[in-house]
Amino acid sequence: xxxYQKVKGTQDFFEKSILKLRYLENTMRRIAxxxxxxxxxxxxxxxxxxxxxxxxxxxxxxxEMYTFLDKGNRSITLRPEGTAAVVxxxxxxxxxxxxxxxxxxYFGPMFRYERPQAGRYREFHQFGVEVFGKSTPLLDCDxxxxxxxxxxxxxxxxxxxxxxxxxxxxSRKLYSEKLVEYFEEHIxxxxxxxxxxxxxxxxxxxxxxxxxNNPIIKNAPKIHDFLNQESKDYFSEVLSILDYYQVDYxxxxxxxxxxxxxxxxxxxxxxESNDELDGLAFCGGGKYANLVESFGGMDIPGIGxxxxxERLLSIVDSQDGWNDKIENDIDVxxxxxDKLSKLKAxxxxxxxxxxxxxxxxxxxxxxxxxxxKLADKLNPKFLxxxxxxxxxxxxxxxxxxxTKVEETISQEKIISYLKGKxx
Amino acid sequence: xxxYQKVKGTQDFFEKSILKLRYLENTMRRIAxxxxxxxxxxxxxxxxxxxxxxxxxxxxxxxEMYTFLDKGNRSITLRPEGTAAVVxxxxxxxxxxxxxxxxxxYFGPMFRYERPQAGRYREFHQFGVEVFGKSTPLLDCDxxxxxxxxxxxxxxxxxxxxxxxxxxxxSRKLYSEKLVEYFEEHIxxxxxxxxxxxxxxxxxxxxxxxxxNNPIIKNAPKIHDFLNQESKDYFSEVLSILDYYQVDYxxxxxxxxxxxxxxxxxxxxxxESNDELDGLAFCGGGKYANLVESFGGMDIPGIGxxxxxERLLSIVDSQDGWNDKIENDIDVxxxxxDKLSKLKAxxxxxxxxxxxxxxxxxxxxxxxxxxxKLADKLNPKFLxxxxxxxxxxxxxxxxxxxTKVEETISQEKIISYLKGKxx
Numbered sequence: 119x120x121x122y123q124k125v126k127g128t129q130d131f132f133e134k135s136i137l138k139l140r141y142l143e144n145t146m147r148r149i150a151x152x153x154x155x156x157x158x159x160x161x162x163x164x165x166x167x168x169x170x171x172x173x174x175x176x177x178x179x180x181x182e183m184y185t186f187l188d189k190g191n192r193s194i195t196l197r198p199e200g201t202a203a204v205v206x207x208x209x210x211x212x213x214x215x216x217x218x219x220x221x222x223x224y225f226g227p228m229f230r231y232e233r234p235q236a237g238r239y240r241e242f243h244q245f246g247v248e249v250f251g252k253s254t255p256l257l258d259c260d261x262x263x264x265x266x267x268x269x270x271x272x273x274x275x276x277x278x279x280x281x282x283x284x285x286x287x288x289s290r291k292l293y294s295e296k297l298v299e300y301f302e303e304h305i306x307x308x309x310x311x312x313x314x315x316x317x318x319x320x321x322x323x324x325x326x327x328x329x330x331n332n333p334i335i336k337n338a339p340k341i342h343d344f345l346n347q348e349s350k351d352y353f354s355e356v357l358s359i360l361d362y363y364q365v366d367y368x369x370x371x372x373x374x375x376x377x378x379x380x381x382x383x384x385x386x387x388x389x390e391s392n393d394e395l396d397g398l399a400f401c402g403g404g405k406y407a408n409l410v411e412s413f414g415g416m417d418i419p420g421i422g423x424x425x426x427x428e429r430l431l432s433i434v435d436s437q438d439g440w441n442d443k444i445e446n447d448i449d450v451x452x453x454x455x456d457k458l459s460k461l462k463a464x465x466x467x468x469x470x471x472x473x474x475x476x477x478x479x480x481x482x483x484x485x486x487x488x489x490x491k492l493a494d495k496l497n498p499k500f501l502x503x504x505x506x507x508x509x510x511x512x513x514x515x516x517x518x519x520x521t522k523v524e525e526t527i528s529q530e531k532i533i534s535y536l537k538g539k540x541x
Numbered sequence: 542x543x544x545y546q547k548v549k550g551t552q553d554f555f556e557k558s559i560l561k562l563r564y565l566e567n568t569m570r571r572i573a574x575x576x577x578x579x580x581x582x583x584x585x586x587x588x589x590x591x592x593x594x595x596x597x598x599x600x601x602x603x604x605e606m607y608t609f610l611d612k613g614n615r616s617i618t619l620r621p622e623g624t625a626a627v628v629x630x631x632x633x634x635x636x637x638x639x640x641x642x643x644x645x646x647y648f649g650p651m652f653r654y655e656r657p658q659a660g661r662y663r664e665f666h667q668f669g670v671e672v673f674g675k676s677t678p679l680l681d682c683d684x685x686x687x688x689x690x691x692x693x694x695x696x697x698x699x700x701x702x703x704x705x706x707x708x709x710x711x712s713r714k715l716y717s718e719k720l721v722e723y724f725e726e727h728i729x730x731x732x733x734x735x736x737x738x739x740x741x742x743x744x745x746x747x748x749x750x751x752x753x754n755n756p757i758i759k760n761a762p763k764i765h766d767f768l769n770q771e772s773k774d775y776f777s778e779v780l781s782i783l784d785y786y787q788v789d790y791x792x793x794x795x796x797x798x799x800x801x802x803x804x805x806x807x808x809x810x811x812x813e814s815n816d817e818l819d820g821l822a823f824c825g826g827g828k829y830a831n832l833v834e835s836f837g838g839m840d841i842p843g844i845g846x847x848x849x850x851e852r853l854l855s856i857v858d859s860q861d862g863w864n865d866k867i868e869n870d871i872d873v874x875x876x877x878x879d880k881l882s883k884l885k886a887x888x889x890x891x892x893x894x895x896x897x898x899x900x901x902x903x904x905x906x907x908x909x910x911x912x913x914k915l916a917d918k919l920n921p922k923f924l925x926x927x928x929x930x931x932x933x934x935x936x937x938x939x940x941x942x943x944t945k946v947e948e949t950i951s952q953e954k955i956i957s958y959l960k961g962k963x964x
Contacts, residue, residue: 120633121837122591125617128584130630132645136580152894154871154901157559161551161664162585162619162650168545186609189654194548196585207553210543217918219904222555227585231612241584257904260887267894362884363891414544448577461785464683468786471575471690478577481642481680495640496577 127232127240137444138431139243143225146245146268146425150223153264155247158222160203166193171412172202173378175318177327182230196229200246200424201379201409208250209415218251225427236394237432246403246424250410253419255355258383258405259363261421265401266365268425269387273439276390277400279366282373283353283382284321285345287407290381293344294320304334324374340371349382356383381407383421389433400429448476449540451498453489455505460484462509466502466532473533475540493519500536550655550663560867561854562666566648569668569691569848573646576687578670581645583626589616594835595625596801598741600750605653619652623669623847624802624832631673632838641674648850659817660855669826669847673833676842678778681806681828682786684844688824689788691848692810696862699813700823702789705796706776706805707744708768710830713804716767717743727757747797763794772805779806804830806844812856823852871899872963874921876912878928883907885932889925889955896956898963916942923959 124130131139147157166185173179184196197203204222207213213220225245232238249261262279269277284290297320305313309328316323326335345353360367367385375384384404389395403423410418434440450470454463463479470477478496480489493501503515514532517524518539527535547553554562570580589608596602607619620626627645630636636643648668655661672684685702692700707713720743728736732751739746749758768776783790790808798807807827812818826846833841857863873893877886886902893900901919903912916924926938937955940947941962950958 120629122588122594122629123633124584124629125586125588125611125615126613128586130584130634131580131582132630132634132636133579136582139582140580148897149894152897152899154899156556157554157563159554159559159562161547161553162652163548163551163664165545165548171545184609184611186607188548188607190549192548206543206545206547207555210546211553211555213555217915229585241586252905254904256883256887260890260902260904263891267891359884363888460679461782464679465786467683468686468690471572474571474575476575476577479683481677481683482675492640 125240127234129239129241134444138434138440139427141440141443142272142427142430142434143245145271146225147223149264149268149271150245150247153221153260153267155221155223155264158204158207158224159226160197160200160207160224162227163194163196164203164206166195168202168206169195169198171379171409172199173319173322175315175322176378178230182232184229184231198230199228200224200226200244201248201406201422204246204248204422205409205413205415205420208248209410209413214251214416214418219257220250221247222249223247237398237429239428243427244424245427246422248420248422250418250420253405253407253421255352255359258356258421259359259365261403261423262360262385263363263365265387265403265423265425269401272430272434273437274389274430274433275437275439277387277433278368278390279385279387280370280373281357281360281367281383281385282341282370283345283349284341284374284380284384284404285349286352286382289341289345289349290321293339293341296339296344297321297323300339301334307332307334319378321374322378324372336372342371352382375402375404379406379409379412380404385423391433391436393436395429395432395436398429398433399426400433401425448478448496448498450475450477450500450502450536451489451493451496452477452479452502452504453486453493454479455484455486455503457484459504459506459509463502463504466504466514466529469533470536473537475533475536499540502532548663550657552662552664557867561857561863562850564863564866565695565850565853565857566668568694569648570646572687572691572694573668573670576644576683576690578644578646578687581627581630581647582649583620583623583630583647585650586617586619587626587629589618591625591629592618592621594802594832595622596742598738598745599801601653605655607652607654621653622651623647623649623667624671624829624845627669627671627845628832628836628838628843631671632833632836637674637839637841642680643673644670645672646670660821660852662851666850667847668850669845671843671845673841673843676828676830676844678775678782681779681844682782682788684826684846685783685808686786686788688810688826688846688848692824695853695857696860697812697853697856698860698862700810700856701791701813702808702810703793703796704780704783704790704806704808705764705793706768706772706779707764707797707803707807707827708772709775709805712764712768712772713744716762716764719762719767720744720746723762724757730755730757742801744797745801747795759795765794775805798825798827802829802832802835803827808846814856814859816859818852818855818859821852821856822849823856824848871901871919871921873898873900873923873925873959874912874916874919875900875902875925875927876909876916877902878907878909878926880907882927882929882932886925886927889927889937889952892956893959896960898956898959922963925955 382405386399387401405421452463454460501517735746805828809822810824828844875886877883924940
């Protein structure tokens, strides 16, 4: 066993795994850009207060944050999710004074001290979008469609979109009161966390992780019976637009999401699978009417979602969906048979690399045998061979490593020869 | 002032600044790939022990690390540099059993609790490469050339490469003894940090940050007088290869680098400038013969460098070198003049985005006036206009936003029309 090991719940990405991660990242970046989102990148850590705002009674904040004092005695926290810091940045950098809606995306590591499980890490990655400044059903649907587009382009199969409304502020206030009444009647049947939540945030009881199958929770009053007309109309317009664009969804009246800041529309993308991934939410989001204001900003609406990148990666793995997306072969290996030829080899390599043709040489050996071993490991598309004879005649041998066809060409023609073959 | 602010010494990247960061990242990634490097991504934090290995007397380890206890009472540290974690990962994942040399690159945030200054942040980014398993002058030169290639492609002006050898283990042992003798004679003229360093790591005194102009330090014995023949030969072969490839360099006998793990070759890239950037090292690296072994691994040589990305960004800023590298305009804005047209507009947007044409719509307004305001902000290359008339006739108006030429085309032809114009 190695003397030093990575910290429990973290992982190294290299070889295939880094290619998978970058393929997902690049796909999400490209689609976000196509949809008019601009990137924002906030620091890895924030003042702890920033995250407490997302729900001072949530599991994330109370149990799972990496919080510590820095050398200046500030309480800082490694970000457990993306939205809070983006809101902080949006306000601090006065982005509200620019384009509205302000459409932002982010990609980066997040940190939660949870029990590591298959596909769940203490350092994990999220891609997310946040839109500030407008609230229209068309915008909401476009946000959902952009997430869906990512999963379509990745070729994800057997997933569905769950959607719900938890009502506007007025509706939710009425509903909360009813929930408190109801749960107080059944308080003895609730877990200790939920008992505490009754007066603080009764909606969160519906999302109880300890006791999700409790009939008391299942039979609780439903938000849909307490929605005011405006909330109802808004939600049905969202659904009718999704219908127009033929986006499939399931309305799930129990969907509330785990963070305090959501209002109105909430949604999740869920995978169906024959393995332990079945039922996993790999993307979740919703609207947040009050979040910007709770950060001391103006009354600015928002909507966003986050995709769990490691979860998505596990899903593509389990659906065997990578195909040729994660190749990283180099194009050319230059084999050189004496010391002067090796200098020439690096010179040719320099030129090929300048033309964006990934090229490798053997830095050490002069025998064919050693260098063909390297060729076996690297599997280049072409081999260039240069020895004393070739060097003197200003030529090289060039061999297609698949067809094994070998040709002799002048050194000046290497670039044009390879560009023709590699395109 | 915003109610919540980013932590001192950290920064938000958005608008132009994120485009600059990504441009640098993408250039470095592309060149690394061309040079045959594969990416590795280690976690943001490691067990503290991993970093103590890079120099238990260095400023980084003694003063600047973000170290804390996690909820499992582990001492963990946000990585202050890239090499230590890559070595840990190389050993833990048994990468030595694969290709040799193993050529790796990384890009990501690092953390040091330093006094924030212009261009110096507590969270900053490094791009770096590490090569394990071989030690040849040709490989060393190729590593240096790859860094140089990055600065060439970025168009950096007025920089130079400083290079030195600090000798192999045998040479350095002899030199260290002479340094101890010399500094002990002049101990009263050294700063308190250096007094402490005399017996622990006398070479580090040469790199004193407190008192770099101290004549005692300047007149200290030079490593070049204590190099054994092997070290001398190796270094002159490196220099002659750099000469062969016409890479300019300055041999600086005082260059030692600030970390304990370096042996033999060390180098830095330094900027010359009329402003506060003058003399800044924006890339540094060298060989490390003993580092892998000190992590409990075998006797495996290594060489690497790291580029300070924020420093490089400041340099390109100060040399006004961005030109058109950081454009992020969207290609198309679709203007819609009634509710049904807006649904159609999003449908067209969906199609354009599917073809990787960045497209935006106005989610809210139906008037020309409002939507032309958005056009002014977004500055798209084309405007597509759709109202009741266009919708009924299955056409759109399409306007080149630069030439102002407007044409009417059928909706089926939008993609081919734009693909022709945008290529």
